[in-house]
Each structure stands twice: as structure tokens, then as C-alpha cells.
Amino acid sequence: MSTQYSVIGTRPVRHDGADKVTGRAIYGADFQMAGLLHGVILRSPHAHARILSIDTSKAKAYPGVQAVVTADDFPEAPDKMVDLGEGETPLSHIRGNVLAKGKALYRGHAVAAVAAASLHDAEEAVKLIDVQYEVLPCALTAPDAMKDGAPILHESMRTKELGQKTDRVSNVAEHFRHVLGDIGAGFAEAEAVVEREFNTSTVHQGYIEPHAATALWNNDGRVLVWCSTQGSFVVRDATACVLDIPVSQVKVTPTEIGGGFGGKIPVYLEPVAAILSKQTGRPVKIVMTRRDVFEGTGPTPGCYMKVKIGARKDGTITAAQAYLAFEAGAYPGAMVGPAGMTVFAAYDIPNVTIDGYDVVVNKPSTAAYRAPGAPNAAFATETLIDELAEKLGMDPIDFRLKNAAKEGTRRADGPKFRKIGCVEVLQAMKAHPHYSAPLGGPNRGRGVAIGFWFNVGLQSSCTIAVNTDGHVNLVEGSTDIGGTRTSIAMQAAEVLGIPVEQVQPVVEDTDAVGYTAVTGGSRTTFATGWAAYEAAQDVVRQMKERAAKLWAIEPAAVQAERGVFSSNGHSITFKDLATKLATTGGPVVGRATVNPRGVGGSFAGCIADVEVDPETGKTTVLRFTSVQDAGRAIHPSYVEGQMQGGSVQGIGWALNEEYWMNPQGTMVNSSLLDYRMPTALDLPMIETKIVEVPNPGHPFGVRGVGEANIVPPLAGLANAIYHAIGVRMNRLPMNPPAILQALWDKK
Amino acid sequence: MATVFIPALLQGLTGGRSKLEVAGATVGEVVENLDRAWPGIADRLVEDGRLRTNISVAVDGEVSPMGLLEPVAAGSEVHFVAAISGG
Amino acid sequence: MPGKVHIHTLINNQPTDFLCEPRQSLLECLRDTLNLTGTKEGCNDGNCGACTVLMDGRPVTSCLVLGVEAQDAAITTIEGVAKGNTLHPLQQSFLENAALQCGICTPGFILAAKALLDQEPDPSEERIRFYLANNLCRCTGYDKIIRAVQDAAARMREEARA
Ligand code: FES
Ligand code: FES
Numbered sequence: 002m003s004t005q006y007s008v009i010g011t012r013p014v015r016h017d018g019a020d021k022v023t024g025r026a027i028y029g030a031d032f033q034m035a036g037l038l039h040g041v042i043l044r045s046p047h048a049h050a051r052i053l054s055i056d057t058s059k060a061k062a063y064p065g066v067q068a069v070v071t072a073d074d075f076p077e078a079p080d081k082m083v084d085l086g087e088g089e090t091p092l093s094h095i096r097g098n099v100l101a102k103g104k105a106l107y108r109g110h111a112v113a114a115v116a117a118a119s120l121h122d123a124e125e126a127v128k129l130i131d132v133q134y135e136v137l138p139c140a141l142t143a144p145d146a147m148k149d150g151a152p153i154l155h156e157s158m159r160t161k162e163l164g165q166k167t168d169r170v171s172n173v174a175e176h177f178r179h180v181l182g183d184i185g186a187g188f189a190e191a192e193a194v195v196e197r198e199f200n201t202s203t204v205h206q207g208y209i210e211p212h213a214a215t216a217l218w219n220n221d222g223r224v225l226v227w228c229s230t231q232g233s234f235v236v237r238d239a240t241a242c243v244l245d246i247p248v249s250q251v252k253v254t255p256t257e258i259g260g261g262f263g264g265k266i267p268v269y270l271e272p273v274a275a276i277l278s279k280q281t282g283r284p285v286k287i288v289m290t291r292r293d294v295f296e297g298t299g300p301t302p303g304c305y306m307k308v309k310i311g312a313r314k315d316g317t318i319t320a321a322q323a324y325l326a327f328e329a330g331a332y333p334g335a336m337v338g339p340a341g342m343t344v345f346a347a348y349d350i351p352n353v354t355i356d357g358y359d360v361v362v363n364k365p366s367t368a369a370y371r372a373p374g375a376p377n378a379a380f381a382t383e384t385l386i387d388e389l390a391e392k393l394g395m396d397p398i399d400f401r402l403k404n405a406a407k408e409g410t411r412r413a414d415g416p417k418f419r420k421i422g423c424v425e426v427l428q429a430m431k432a433h434p435h436y437s438a439p440l441g442g443p444n445r446g447r448g449v450a451i452g453f454w455f456n457v458g459l460q461s462s463c464t465i466a467v468n469t470d471g472h473v474n475l476v477e478g479s480t481d482i483g484g485t486r487t488s489i490a491m492q493a494a495e496v497l498g499i500p501v502e503q504v505q506p507v508v509e510d511t512d513a514v515g516y517t518a519v520t521g522g523s524r525t526t527f528a529t530g531w532a533a534y535e536a537a538q539d540v541v542r543q544m545k546e547r548a549a550k551l552w553a554i555e556p557a558a559v560q561a562e563r564g565v566f567s568s569n570g571h572s573i574t575f576k577d578l579a580t581k582l583a584t585t586g587g588p589v590v591g592r593a594t595v596n597p598r599g600v601g602g603s604f605a606g607c608i609a610d611v612e613v614d615p616e617t618g619k620t621t622v623l624r625f626t627s628v629q630d631a632g633r634a635i636h637p638s639y640v641e642g643q644m645q646g647g648s649v650q651g652i653g654w655a656l657n658e659e660y661w662m663n664p665q666g667t668m669v670n671s672s673l674l675d676y677r678m679p680t681a682l683d684l685p686m687i688e689t690k691i692v693e694v695p696n697p698g699h700p701f702g703v704r705g706v707g708e709a710n711i712v713p714p715l716a717g718l719a720n721a722i723y724h725a726i727g728v729r730m731n732r733l734p735m736n737p738p739a740i741l742q743a744l745w746d747k748k
Numbered sequence: 749m750a751t752v753f754i755p756a757l758l759q760g761l762t763g764g765r766s767k768l769e770v771a772g773a774t775v776g777e778v779v780e781n782l783d784r785a786w787p788g789i790a791d792r793l794v795e796d797g798r799l800r801t802n803i804s805v806a807v808d809g810e811v812s813p814m815g816l817l818e819p820v821a822a823g824s825e826v827h828f829v830a831a832i833s834g835g
Numbered sequence: 836m837p838g839k840v841h842i843h844t845l846i847n848n849q850p851t852d853f854l855c856e857p858r859q860s861l862l863e864c865l866r867d868t869l870n871l872t873g874t875k876e877g878c879n880d881g882n883c884g885a886c887t888v889l890m891d892g893r894p895v896t897s898c899l900v901l902g903v904e905a906q907d908a909a910i911t912t913i914e915g916v917a918k919g920n921t922l923h924p925l926q927q928s929f930l931e932n933a934a935l936q937c938g939i940c941t942p943g944f945i946l947a948a949k950a951l952l953d954q955e956p957d958p959s960e961e962r963i964r965f966y967l968a969n970n971l972c973r974c975t976g977y978d979k980i981i982r983a984v985q986d987a988a989a990r991m992r993e994e995a996r997a
Pocket of ligand 1: 875876877878879880881882883884885886887896897898899
């Protein structure tokens with residue numbers, strides 16, 4: 002196929018657009034059904050407590066209450082490892098997080114649930130559940146939880162070192178190490194060395210739609226679920242595991258989803274709603290409150306990091322070392338693995354040692370959040386890179402370019418990079434007019450930073466059926482959070498040679514489409530798009546056979562070009578051929594499944610201008626430019642949208658957002674007023690520059706753009722603040738009190 | 749022969765060696781052969797006939813969706829890396 | 836349990852009567868009683884703007900209004916913004932400018948922006964940002980939303996001239 006595309010690179014209106022601007026689209030909480038009961042969850046008021054007893058009798062007696070459940074109502078299945086398509090997790094952790102058993106491990110940990118005909122009755126009844134707790138001391142940060150004598154969350158947990166269980170009882174679930182070369186020799190060679198400690202706070206994905214799920218344990222024994230999720234098959238498989246029933250006994254219908262960013266991959270509500278439905282024989286809907294979302298769902302880890310980088314006078318980086326301790330929350334899985342794999346990934350460094358620690362603490366179990374682990378790590382690295390560039394008297398982009406990772410660069414975790422766009426992103430930053438624009442005022446500074454995310458492939462399925470009017474129906478299983486129906490349909494349209502408006506994409510339930518992994522890891526346009534590409538190829542192949550039949554020739558003699566089939570003077574359009582399916586063999590349905598290789602990682606960079614008020618410590622973002630390698634931008638507006646959204650989440654993370662915990666482990670700012678995500682008034686326009694270094698592993702060169710853009714802003718803003726007021730910030734968020742403190746410390 | 753890179757924390761099992769030349773047509777065979785030379789290593793990488801939790805294998809820089817079944821060519825580089833997902 | 840109150844309103848230009856408990860919010864009445872689920876709930880405490888509706892032309896967060904307060908009020912929800920099959924210029928420009936990703940914030944933004952443009956046909960970027968500061972969007976970074984409102988304002992001025 003030539004690279005002159007007719008659909009790819011255009012900006013059509015999304016297929017689900019009309020429903021979403023008229024209020025017709027059905028999201029998780031909008032789902033209605035006759036006889037619906039409302040469920041409410043009781044959550045632990047303590048960050049760490051033994052559950053001595055739960056007395057539900059008063060709640061059960063409350064008028065209107067139909068059922069009350071606790072962890073004891075889940076089947077007693079033996080523990081096992083469960084593969085939810087993104088790596089394995091012990092069933093006991095998934096189940097334990099859904100409803101606490103024995104111990105509550107964080108404030109907000111679900112303990113029991115009530116179903117009643119009215120939501121208000123359920124809310125009243127849940128207060129009548131009498132839980133006796135023995136309150137235990139809590140550990141809230143990684144360094145505290147790693148201390149000798151720290152309160153232990155899981156008595157049976159032993160530190161693992163790459164598959165090896167040690168006999169250490171501790172809160173460190175896992176320790177890993179990557180080694181490349183010899184850092185002793187590397188630092189000895191260095192003429193400038195910088196080293197700092199960094200701390201970042203727990204932050205939340207902050208999607209505007211709270212989690213919502215409805216379940217019906219049907220009379221035929223099947224469990225039907227309607228919910229807002231990034232992955233309907235993950236919900237199916239996790240729900241089946243927790244309920245100890247076969248996966249095919251569960252059907253999950255994904256509703257529209259009001260944001261996820263990684264936080265709507267784990268299951269929280271579905272198994273609880275299912276058990277309540279089993280007990281009542283009626284469908285049960287549970288919708289979280291905003292406080293439930295903050296206190297009971299996965300934020301992304303806070304962390305402690307110590308990082309050291311050395312370079313020669315000529316600007317060659319000779320060695321780098323990182324110590325990363327990430328807070329997993331109540332159960333292991335702190336995303337420190339990806340932090341370790343990305344912390345120095347942007348640079349070609351011969352001598353590297355990286356130590357990572359996955360540490361459980363008494364906070365909500367963390368979940369993925371857009372390039373999970375990478376923004377924290379890049380905050381440290383990119384701040385130090387800026388400092389080194391300054392020490393060496395080099396332009397910060399030139400310094401990065403001198404050391405930038407390229408095809409063939411070996412990462413500290415082992416593999417060599419394939420074709421990547423790190424250099425191209427840096428060049429685009431350098432060439433951007435923003436980089437050379439005057440700052441125009443005192444207390445202003447400009448910072449740059451870059452970041453990397455791997456992206457993932459994973460399994461996807463797609464079918465395409467041809468209608469007699471020449472349109473096609475495209476069935477896929479990736480829940481659409483940002484217009485992916487359209488970016489997937491565009492890839493099919495390009496192959497079929499028809500306008501994208503003639504492709505009708507639909508996201509189907511788990512009974513109706515083949516296995517499809519989560520919308521996450523920047524994979525949807527890449528992998529489900531690839532499945533659509535293959536399914537469209539399958540349609541074209543079958544359509545060629547039909548044309549061949551019409552003309553009584555061999556299918557191999559038929560060419561297809563931009564929706565026209567031809568051979569030796571014969572020619573017929575896709576549309577006309579579609580009218581002849583019944584007489585040439587019946588309907589045409591193309592199908593494809595993929596579990597692709599060829600995943601292409603994405604680099605991103607930012608240029609940020611700030612003004613810091615030295616009186617109040619407030620930072621104002623004056624100008625912000627995001628640059629990212631998309632590989633190929635299928636729908637450029639959606640690529641820009643991902644870059645802008647990721648940038649602004651990064652800005653919020655950098656300047657303001659945090660879980661403000663009191664010593665007892667209660668988040669004291671668990672409302673949107675106090676958590677304070679960026680508003681329209683806090684921001685300038687977010688300029689974007691899409692770089693396209695096509696991924697040779699994908700038929701259209703797609704890399705995936707959902708994540709890398711959140712990686713640079715944390716350090717980009719820290720560097721801008723430094724250049725504005727001369728203080729290096731090594732703690733997030735960089736809010737007014739933190740900036741004032743840093744200014745006072747400097748004096 | 750493929751070049752297998754031994755993760756830092758497994759090098760205690762390989763006498764400190766960080767790179768080994770190992771025969772095998774698939775990752776599974778490579779691990780078996782590795783274990784014959786350096787007993788105990790398979791146990792650290794494989795459980796119930798598949799790669800352990802949170803371990804992925806990358807052959808020539810590409811994380812394999814096939815795990816132990818992934819073909820390995822002569823001269824290939826084999827790395828055991830942390831499994832990643834994303835948001 | 837408190838008895839239900841009979842409320843009479845004009846919703847999207849339709850005379851509409853409903854029964855509500857005194858403790859129920861207007862948001863709850865719209866969504867659960869009247870099945871107008873286009874109005875979204877993001878926080879239920881006035882801090883996200885997803886539940887924004889117009890009450891006698893003014894934007895309100897319907898989670899902070901009691902159902903009983905809607906007595907005799909004229910309410911516009913997202914379901915009443917399009918004219919029949921014709922989308923409102925704001926709806927059209929949100930689509931064309933890719934101003935929604937997940938779309939959960941969109942109804943609230945469209946109603947808040949409509950209230951602004953109904954009063955001020957040519958607001959500055961700063962004014963739009965100020966007016967929409969009570970509406971949170973976590974997906975877009977606001978850039979394309981602001982541009983869509985500017986674009987819709989231009990279309991509406993054009994329409995007004997014609
Ligand atoms: S739901 Fe009303 S402002 Fe958030
Ligand atoms: S589009 Fe998702 S919150 Fe605005």
C-alpha cells in the first residue's frame with residue numbers, strides 16, 4: 002500500500018459523537034432495569050485493623066433492605082494465580098480487595114455491602130452494620146514500611162527476588178535489580194556528578210465518572226454484568242474467579258466509560274453486586290461516591306527515589322544509578338517494574354544499576370495510571386539531567402541529544418531498542434518556536450523534559466460484515482474512552498477503500514466478540530486497529546473471490562485499489578459488488594484476531610514556561626508545548642487530545658495533586674474541591690507537535706499515544722521553576738507551601 | 749546458540765556470569781538447557797509450565813506474546829524482563 | 836419515611852410533573868425519576884459540574900439543588916439542547932473540534948457554555964475559561980473545549996446575523 006492514505010490522517014467526526022453530545026450515550030450509572038436494587042458498600046474507617054466481628058442483623062432488619070453480604074459470602078476457593086491478560090495476580094489479593102477478610106488494610110477498604118430498593122435506605126442501613134475492629138498501627142510511606150519493626154500488612158508475605166522467595170517477612174513484596182556495565186568505573190570516569198533524593202505523593206487518575214456496575218445473577222445461573230470498565234473481558238474473568246464459576250457463565254456488557262486512565266482495569270463492584278443479586282434474585286446496581294473513588298480505588302503510587310548520574314566534561318553520560326521504592330498500597334504491584342525499565346530508557350548509558358522495591362503500605366491498592374511508574378521515575382532523572390546540563394554549561398536539549406537512545410541502544414533492563422523516535426522528538430522540541438521565544442518577565446523560567454513509555458500489544462479480535470448498501474459493520478471489544486471506535490474504523494476504511502462514515506463500529510459484549518484485552522497500555526489503536534486492518538484484508542480477499550466469480554476468472558487476477566475491484570477491463574466498485582453477495586455465495590464477513598509483536602514505544606517531550614510568585618509560592622503555567630512520536634497519527638485530533646490530556650494530568654500531578662494523609666491514614670482531601678485537579682482557568686492552551694517516526698512493526702506505523710505524554714511534565718515544570726526562582730524541587734507536588742519552603746530554605 | 753542475558757539477581761546461580769551461550773529452538777528449550785548447565789535457574793523463571801508471574805521474555809528486543817513457546821534463532825538475544833501493562 | 840411532594844416544572848419546554856422526597860436532589864429526580872440520564876453525576880457535592888443544567892436560564896449544579904426547589908422552574912437539560920434533529924451549534928462544534936474524549940463531562944460543559952453564549956455572544960478566551968472553571972474535564976486538558984466554544988460562538992453570531 003502506498004503511504005498516500007485517503008482516510009488515515011484525516012479528522013472525521015466520531016461515530017459515537019451524536020449520542021455523546023445529546024446525553025443519549027449510556028454510561029455505567031445510567032443503566033436501568035426493572036426491579037433494580039441499589040447496593041451500598043461499607044468501608045473501613047481505619048487504615049489498618051483486624052476485623053474481629055461483623056454483626057449485620059440490625060442492617061438486615063432495616064425497612065427495604067433485601068440483603069447484606071460480607072467476604073464470608075464469597076465461595077471459599079483455594080488461592081491461585083489468576084491471569085487477567087496483563088500478568089498474574091493471586092486470587093486472594095483480588096478477592097481480598099473486593100471485600101476485606103480478616104483485616105482491613107486501608108481506610109476505605111470495602112468490608113460489607115447492603116442492597117435495598119431505595120438508595121437512601123441502603124445508605125441508612127449500611128450505617129447499622131456493627132463491625133468490631135482492633136485498630137493496628139499503620140505504615141503509610143515506602144520508607145516507613147521498609148523500616149525494621151514497621152507494622153506488617155501481610156503476615157504471610159515474603160520478599161521475592163526475581164522468582165526467589167526469601168525468608169524475610171517484610172512489607173517489601175519484591176526487589177529487582179538491573180545491571181549494565183560497571184557503575185564504579187562509570188562514576189570514576191565522570192567529571193560532573195549529581196545526586197538527589199526525590200519524593201512523590203500518591204495521586205489519583207481522577208476520571209470524572211465514578212465506578213458503576215450492575216449485576217444480575219440470572220435464573221439460568223448466568224451472571225450478567227453491565228459496567229463501566231477499560232476491559233470487559235478482564236471484568237468477566239476476575240468476576241468469575243472471585244465467584245469461583247467458569248468464565249463462560251459470566252457475560253459482561255461494557256457501557257460507555259467516563260474516563261479510566263488505568264484506574265478502571267481492576268474490579269471493585271462487580272462481584273459484590275453479583276453476590277447481592279444471587280441473594281435477592283434481582284439486579285443490583287452499585288455506584289461509587291467520589292469519596293469511595295478516592296478512598297477505595299487504585300491511585301498511582303507515591304514513591305521515594307535516590308538517583309545519581311555522572312558525565313564527562315564533553316557531555317557524555319558515563320554512569321547512572323537509581324534506587325526506587327514505590328508504594329503498592331495494600332497489595333503488591335506498585336508499578337516499580339516499569340519505573341525501573343523507563344528511568345534511564347531515554348539515554349544511552351554504558352554503566353547503570355537500578356534497584357526497585359515494591360512496598361505494601363496502608364493505602365488503597367494502586368492501579369495503573371497512564372504510563373504507570375514512568376512519570377515518577379522521569380521526575381528524578383529529568384531533573385538531574387537538567388542540573389547536569391547546567392553544570393556542564395550545555396543547552397539542556399543538546400545535552401539530551403548527545404546521549405539520546407537510538408535504534409540499537411541497550412537498555413539497562415537488557416533488550417536493545419528497535420526503531421524509536423527519541424532523537425526526532427528532541428529535534429522537534431529544539432526547532433519549535435516555543436523553545437526560542439523570549440520569556441519576557443522576572444520570576445519566569447522555561448523547563449524541558451522527555452519521557453518514554455513502552456506501549457503494549459496484547460490480544461484483540463474484530464469482525465467486519467458487509468451490508469448490501471456497501472457499508473460495513475465492524476464489531477470489536479475495546480471499550481472506547483477517547484474516540485477509538487473511529488480510529489479503529491479508519492484503519493478498516495483505509496483497507497476497504499471506503500469512507501470511514503460507511504464503517505459502523507460497535508463495541509460488543511463478551512458473548513459477542515472474541516477475547517480483547519483492556520483499553521490501556523496505549524494499545525487500542527495499535528492492536529485492535531491491527532485486528533481491524535486484518536479483518537478488512539479478509540473482507541477484501543473474499544470480495545475479490547466474488548468479483549472473480551462474476552467475471553469467471555481466478556481470484557488472484559483481481560486487483561483491489563481504493564474500493565474498486567478490477568481485472569483486465571472489468572471493474573466494479575465495493576458498493577456495487579456488495580449488492581451481489583447473495584448471488585455470489587452469500588454474506589461476506591471478515592474476521593481477525595491478533596496478539597501482535599512489533600509494539601513500538603513512544604517518546605514524548607515538553608517545553609514549559611512558568612511564572613512563580615515569590616510572595617505566595619504560586620506557579621502559573623504561561624505556555625506549554627507537548628511533543629510526541631505517534632508513529633503514525635491515525636486521527637490527528639485524537640492524538641493531540643491525548644497529548645493535551647496527558648500533559649494536563651502531568652501538570653496537576655506536578656503542581657497540586659496529592660493524597661493528603663493524616664497520621665492515622667485517612668485521606669483528608671477526598672473531595673474534588675480539596676483534591677483540586679486543574680480547571681480551565683488554571684491553564685493556557687496546550688500546544689502540540691506530533692512527530693511521526695513510523696513503527697515498522699505495524700501495518701500503518703502506529704505506536705500508540707495514550708501514555709508517554711504524561712511522563713515529561715513533572716520534571717519539565719520542576720526545571721521551569723528552577724530557572725524561574727533558582728530552587729531545585731525534589732518533592733511533589735510543587736504547591737505554594739512547598740515552593741515557599743524551598744525559597745526560605747535557600748535564604 | 750542464542751545469547752541469554754542473566755538478570756542480576758540470578759547471577760548467583762550462574763557463577764556470576766551475566767551472559768551465556770545456550771542452545772534451543774524455543775525459549776522453553778533454552779531454559780531447559782540453561783537449567784541443565786546451571787541447576788535451579790528454571791525454577792526461578794518457570795512455574796507450572798509457564799513463565800512466572802511478572803516475568804516476560806524478550807527475544808531480540810521484542811517482548812514475546814508466546815512466552816516459552818517463542819522461537820529462538822541462532823544468534824538471538826534472550827532477555828527475561830519484568831512484565832508490563834499500562835494505563 | 837417522609838412523604839413525597841408533587842412538583843410541577845417545565846423541563847426542556849415540556850410541562851413535567853413528578854413526585855419527589857424532600858431529601859432528593861434535582862439531579863436524582865432528573866436521572867432516576869424522569870430517566871433523563873444525560874445529566875451526569877461526578878461528585879454529588881458541587882465540585883465537578885457534570886450535573887450542570889439550566890434553571891431559568893442560569894447554570895446550576897443540579898446535585899446541589901433539591902428536587903422541591905424546581906417547583907415552577909424552567910429547566911434545560913442536555914436532552915433539550917438540540918432543536919429536533921438539528922444539533923445546537925455547541926454540540927456540532929464539540930464534535931467537529933474533538934472537544935470530547937470520554938464524553939462524561941460534555942453535557943455539563945455544553946450547558947454551561949450555552950448559558951455563557953446566550954448572555955455574551957463574543958467572550959474572550961479568558962472569559963470562557965473563567966466561566967467554565969466549575970466544570971472539570973480530566974481527558975482533554977480543556978484546549979479543544981475552549982476552541983469548540985469559541986467556534987460555536989462564531990457560528991452563533993453568524994446565525995444571528997443571518
Ligand atoms: S455531580 Fe454535581 S457538581 Fe459534581
Ligand atoms: S472528556 Fe472525559 S472528562 Fe471530559
